[in-house]
Amino acid sequence: MTRYLVTGGCGFIGSHLVDSLLADGCEVRVLDDLSTGRRENVPDGTDVIVGDVADRDTVEAAMDGVDGVFHLAAIASVQKSVEDWTGTHRVNQTGAINVFDCARPGAGNAASVVYVSSAAVYGDNPDIPLSEEASLAPLTAYGADKLGCELHAAVARRAHGVPVAGVRFFNIYGPRQDPASPYSGVISIFVNRISRGQGITIFGDGEQTRDFVYVADAVRFLRAAMDAPKAEPTVYNACSGRQISINRLASLIGEIAGRPPEITYEDSRPGDIRYSAGDPSLARSGLGVQVEIPIEEGLRQTFDSLVAV
Ligand code: NAD
Numbered sequence: 001m002t003r004y005l006v007t008g009g010c011g012f013i014g015s016h017l018v019d020s021l022l023a024d025g026c027e028v029r030v031l032d033d034l035s036t037g038r039r040e041n042v043p044d045g046t047d048v049i050v051g052d053v054a055d056r057d058t059v060e061a062a063m064d065g066v067d068g069v070f071h072l073a074a075i076a077s078v079q080k081s082v083e084d085w086t087g088t089h090r091v092n093q094t095g096a097i098n099v100f101d102c103a104r105p106g107a108g109n110a111a112s113v114v115y116v117s118s119a120a121v122y123g124d125n126p127d128i129p130l131s132e133e134a135s136l137a138p139l140t141a142y143g144a145d146k147l148g149c150e151l152h153a154a155v156a157r158r159a160h161g162v163p164v165a166g167v168r169f170f171n172i173y174g175p176r177q178d179p180a181s182p183y184s185g186v187i188s189i190f191v192n193r194i195s196r197g198q199g200i201t202i203f204g205d206g207e208q209t210r211d212f213v214y215v216a217d218a219v220r221f222l223r224a225a226m227d228a229p230k231a232e233p234t235v236y237n238a239c240s241g242r243q244i245s246i247n248r249l250a251s252l253i254g255e256i257a258g259r260p261p262e263i264t265y266e267d268s269r270p271g272d273i274r275y276s277a278g279d280p281s282l283a284r285s286g287l288g289v290q291v292e293i294p295i296e297e298g299l300r301q302t303f304d305s306l307v308a309v
């Protein structure tokens with residue numbers, strides 16, 4: 001039986017990955033500090049170590065006996081990386097290095113590693129759809145740390161022989177993305193508020209676009225990256241290739257809710273990216289995976305899961 005460690009496994013995306021691995025009969029261990037993740041996001045009986053991924057001894061112990069590591073633990077808030085540069089760096093960069101370091105052959109816990117990067121590494125690049133070869137110019141410390149993870153992953157492979165693969169997530173949405181945080185994903189915020197008849201705020205003119213990927217598809221990208229050969233430290237976009245404006249998104253959710261959203265427009269957020277859409281062809285050819293759940297269906301499932309609670 002294959003044994004995996006999922007760091008950040010109590011979080012939004014990580015917990016859906018845990019569900020998928022358990023459903024396939026894999027043995028799963030989770031390392032999570034429960035800072036934004038919730039214990040109840042994973043089934044009772046799951047082996048959960050509550051600890052800090054930025055602490056090397058904790059990571060070393062958590063990796064004992066595993067065949068592979070899905071590294072998702074991070075402070076996923078761009079805003080937090082503005083407010084607490086060194087604190088988010090410690091988690092997002094040192095945490096990743098701890099995983100790569102402990103995965104080295106001969107380090108006692110040799111394992112394959114799939115880690116999560118972000119479209120934030122591209123910054124505000126107008127050459128959309130963005131392929132993995134596009135220029136990398138992160139606008140935030142969050143994006144810089146994700147790019148750092150990619151660079152350290154390449155060192156792990158080339159200097160230490162660690163099999164690694166990276167997945168650059170664009171905008172992931174779906175059940176369990178916590179709408180409580182003002183920095184949560186726009187879809188979780190809009191679905192939560194519109195379903196309750198509350199107004200929403202759009203920062204800017206609403207014509208900014210994003211490439212949204214439903215969380216079940218995101219999990220399929222992670223699983224395919226773990227199963228893929230890792231001769232090179234490759235990074236793959238996890239994107240649909242389709243961009244949608246925030247205005248269009250709001251009206252789609254309004255249609256599902258059966259009520260037009262009440263919208264307040266405010267100034268753009270500092271560093272907000274204007275247009276974002278990825279080129280999905282490398283993951284399609286290299287991993288045999290592509291987005292299968294269109295935004296309309298993903299929004300319906302997200303809405304139904306929230307209203308069902
Ligand atoms: P999330 O906050 O739900 O998940 C992060 C998890 O990591 C949480 O369970 C949290 O408790 C845990 N964590 C945070 N700091 C930790 C630490 N020091 N030690 C151990 N655990 C810690 O957010 P998410 O959206 O599920 O993000 C998962 C990964 O995907 C992150 O690496 C994030 O940067 C990346 N990502 C997400 C998106 C998106 O659209 N949601 C986009 C790009 C990249």
Ligand code: UD2
Pocket residue numbers: 076077078118119120169170171172183184185186187189201202203204208210246269272273276
């Ligand atoms: C997402 C990720 C970030 C990073 C990035 C990479 C989240 C929360 N953030 O940032 O981690 O990986 O993608 O591309 O998943 N908006 C509104 N009203 C609201 C909330 C948001 O108008 O109430 C706008 C916001 O100004 C932005 C767009 O919606 O233009 C998307 O915002 P987001 O926070 O969901 O995601 P993003 O792309 O900033």
